[in-house]
Amino acid sequence: MNDIWAGLEAAFWLIVTLNTDLLEITLRSLQVSLTALVIASLIALPLGTWLAIRRFRYRRATIAGLNALMGLPPVVVGLIVYLLLSRSGPLGVLGLLFTPTAMIIAQVIIITPLIASITHQAIRELWADYHDLLISLNTTKKQRIMTLIWDARRTLLTASLAGFGRAIGEVGAIMIVGGNIDHATRVLTTAIALETSKGDFALALGLGFVLIALALAVNFTIHALSRTERDSTW
Amino acid sequence: MVTLKAGLTLTAALVKRRQKTILGPIDLALAASGFTIVLGPNGAGKTTLLKVLHGIERLSAGSVTWPITEPLVRQQQAFVFQSPIMLRRSVWANLAYPLQLLGRPRAEIAQKVDDWAGRIGLETALNRQAPRLSAGEKQKLTLARALIRQPQTLFLDEPCANLDGRSTREIETLLRNAFDNGTRIIMATHDLGQARRLATDVVFLLNGQLQDQGLAPRIFNAPGTPQSQAFFAGEIVE
Numbered sequence: 001m002n003d004i005w006a007g008l009e010a011a012f013w014l015i016v017t018l019n020t021d022l023l024e025i026t027l028r029s030l031q032v033s034l035t036a037l038v039i040a041s042l043i044a045l046p047l048g049t050w051l052a053i054r055r056f057r058y059r060r061a062t063i064a065g066l067n068a069l070m071g072l073p074p075v076v077v078g079l080i081v082y083l084l085l086s087r088s089g090p091l092g093v094l095g096l097l098f099t100p101t102a103m104i105i106a107q108v109i110i111i112t113p114l115i116a117s118i119t120h121q122a123i124r125e126l127w128a129d130y131h132d133l134l135i136s137l138n139t140t141k142k143q144r145i146m147t148l149i150w151d152a153r154r155t156l157l158t159a160s161l162a163g164f165g166r167a168i169g170e171v172g173a174i175m176i177v178g179g180n181i182d183h184a185t186r187v188l189t190t191a192i193a194l195e196t197s198k199g200d201f202a203l204a205l206g207l208g209f210v211l212i213a214l215a216l217a218v219n220f221t222i223h224a225l226s227r228t229e230r231d232s233t234w
Numbered sequence: 235m236v237t238l239k240a241g242l243t244l245t246a247a248l249v250k251r252r253q254k255t256i257l258g259p260i261d262l263a264l265a266a267s268g269f270t271i272v273l274g275p276n277g278a279g280k281t282t283l284l285k286v287l288h289g290i291e292r293l294s295a296g297s298v299t300w301p302i303t304e305p306l307v308r309q310q311q312a313f314v315f316q317s318p319i320m321l322r323r324s325v326w327a328n329l330a331y332p333l334q335l336l337g338r339p340r341a342e343i344a345q346k347v348d349d350w351a352g353r354i355g356l357e358t359a360l361n362r363q364a365p366r367l368s369a370g371e372k373q374k375l376t377l378a379r380a381l382i383r384q385p386q387t388l389f390l391d392e393p394c395a396n397l398d399g400r401s402t403r404e405i406e407t408l409l410r411n412a413f414d415n416g417t418r419i420i421m422a423t424h425d426l427g428q429a430r431r432l433a434t435d436v437v438f439l440l441n442g443q444l445q446d447q448g449l450a451p452r453i454f455n456a457p458g459t460p461q462s463q464a465f466f467a468g469e470i471v472e
């Protein structure tokens with residue numbers, strides 16, 4: 001219990017004194033996770049929608065595979081990305097290992113299946129509701145996809161926020177591909193892991209509270225901007 | 235006024251699902267104008283017939299021909315489903331949607347949406363979410379959304395099922411106005427009273443087969459088959 005109080009106290013002082021190290025790793029956490037979120041959303045939202053309305057031969061197997069990929073172990077993703085980006089790997093020439101870009105790549109791989117799978121589920125249900133109407137109105141494929149994405153936008157926002165939650169709290173993969181280098185690739189989660197291993201539980205807890213506050217703040221901000229839960233909207 | 239010139243024609247039309255015959259084979263010719271009521275008990279094939287005529291149900295065999303070229307068929311037709319399909323948008327956005335698909339100018343869309351909202355009594359509810367309307371309001375909205383494109387032909391699949399008398403009367407008034415303005419209407423219903431009030435001609439289906447067809451006075455006064463005689467006498471036919 002003392003550690004938790006000490007953690008709260010540490011978090012309080014880190015924030016009120018605008019600790020520069022805290023600011024730096026917080027901004028890096030946001031930069032890496034939000035960039036990964038945007039890239040993953042650009043891939044996953046159309047992919048999930050396409051899977052919901054398109055019929056093709058191996059559709060069920062593809063959806064089952066996508067759902068299975070939601071459980072990808074981040075450490076294994078980190079290891080594979082590490083091997084791809086390491087000097088002797090096929091993408092080693094790009095020199096991306098131990099950079100924020102490598103961390104973004106790992107996070108995109110981890111969260112894309114999650115967002116795509118939730119998108120697929122949401123759009124599939126909406127498509128079942130809208131199917132007859134949209135066919136009857138002679139809509140083009142593009143019009144159907146745009147209509148479905150627009151009308152499911154709040155559920156898709158939830159899918160994206162779930163992806164953000166997984167990305168901002170991820171530690172295994174980005175530790176491997178980022179290396180937790182001070183002033184270069186250190187983010188909140190890797191800093192927490194480091195302080196815990198050093199035995200500085202108060203600072204680790206303090207950083208943990210900052211991480212939780214950050215995740216909540218991003219969620220509240222996006223909900224406020226998208227005007228969810230208002231009486232006249234979804 | 236029913237003209238004799240054929241508008242919609244089914245030739246040996248057959249619809250099967252998983253080896254089960256849902257409709258046909260039937261031959262049917264519908265006039266280019268009029269208010270056709272499709273009658274029959276549950277499972278008679280009324281909905282399937284309407285969907286075939288609208289072009290959204292594939293035929294297993296036979297053919298359907300329209301008086302206009304096929305790509306234009308669904309642009310010049312509209313369909314009102316038995317369960318109102320509401321876009322998860324406001325009343326305004328639901329009314330505007332068919333016009334937006336056609337790329338109509340914003341001013342025209344706004345003017346038509348206001349006009350139709352007034353006609354269905356939802357002018358003060360334009361910003362309400364459509365799925366939260368009452369059953370009667372939803373059905374009026376789907377009817378207005380179908381008519382806002384001024385279709386040549388309007389199909390309705392039991393639009394007044396589960397509605398009270400007042401809502402039914404409002405829907406019927408909208409339908410009569412559309413018919414008077416030249417819209418060809420083909421509607422399925424269970425309600426014999428409604429059929430008598432609205433029909434210019436009647437199609438009677440039973441077990442996916444066409445049992446009787448003709449102008450409303452003849453069908454109601456002198457049904458042509460034992461099955462249709464029993465049905466119009468109020469007996470239960472299967």
